[in-house]
Amino acid sequence: GAGVSQSPSNKVTEKGKDVELRCDPISGHTALYWYRQSLGQGLEFLIYFQGNSAPDKSGLPSDRFSAERTGGSVSTLTIQRTQQEDSAVYLCASSLVAAGAGTDTQYFGPGTRLTVL
Amino acid sequence: RKEVEQDPGPFNVPEGATVAFNCTYSNSASQSFFWYRQDCRKEPKLLMSVYSSGNEDGRFTAQLNRASQYISLLIRDSKLSDSATYLCVVNKRGTYKYIFGTGTRLKVLA
Numbered sequence: 001g002a003g004v005s006q007s008p009s010n011k012v013t014e015k016g017k018d019v020e021l022r023c024d025p026i027s028g029h030t031a032l033y034w035y036r037q038s039l040g041q042g043l044e045f046l047i048y049f050q051g052n053s054a055p056d057k058s059g060l061p062s063d064r065f066s067a068e069r070t071g072g073s074v075s076t077l078t079i080q081r082t083q084q085e086d087s088a089v090y091l092c093a094s095s096l097v098a099a100g101a102g103t104d105t106q107y108f109g110p111g112t113r114l115t116v117l
Numbered sequence: 118r119k120e121v122e123q124d125p126g127p128f129n130v131p132e133g134a135t136v137a138f139n140c141t142y143s144n145s146a147s148q149s150f151f152w153y154r155q156d157c158r159k160e161p162k163l164l165m166s167v168y169s170s171g172n173e174d175g176r177f178t179a180q181l182n183r184a185s186q187y188i189s190l191l192i193r194d195s196k197l198s199d200s201a202t203y204l205c206v207v208n209k210r211g212t213y214k215y216i217f218g219t220g221t222r223l224k225v226l227a
Contacts, residue, residue, distance in 0.1 A: 042219035
């Protein structure tokens with residue numbers, strides 16, 4: 001079946017512009033995660049959505065970052081007034097159930113490579 | 118101290134060799150453990166979960182040592198296609214946060 005998809009695959013923007021990144025999770029997956037991976041670094045947790053519960057935004061690095069998930073499916077990560085340090089690969093992952101509930105394998109999308117000039 | 122630590126490598130091994138990576142974690146409440154594989158400029162993909170009793174999948178064997186708080190991955194008969202970065206992932210009991218290590222890079226040489 002279809003995996004997690006993300007768009008765009010690459011985004012080059014100028015410092016100060018806003019960008020919107022999209023994630024389509026696997027159908028039926030209730031949990032959705034956003035991560036950021038800078039060159040040579042590990043994955044940095046950004047935000048987590050689980051069903052209709054309030055998202056955990058504790059990993060968002062600043063108030064320029066926001067995310068929403070509409071209808072429990074598609075998610076959008078928005079970065080306002082982009083800075084050069086925002087350049088990274090933004091990865092989305094989904095899982096069938098919440099972590100710790102047994103079947104919690106995360107499936108990742110291909111990522112969006114963001115470059116801020 | 119990082120919650121999950123891995124030797125970044127690279128580990129350069131010849132084809133057919135056996136190679137092992139360790140990963141240490143600091144939180145004793147950690148419950149679920151995984152190895153993910155990430156190819157260059159690609160997304161991470163689950164390689165295998167790590168169970169308390171240890172588990173094997175073909176040429177790959179994962180072990181968990183709770184007393185010493187580390188997990189290991191053993192790859193036997195290395196193939197060129199095994200060249201990748203191997204990420205150690207830990208999840209704390211009752212939480213949804215996954216902590217990723219920075220990865221160990223493996224290069225299998227012809």
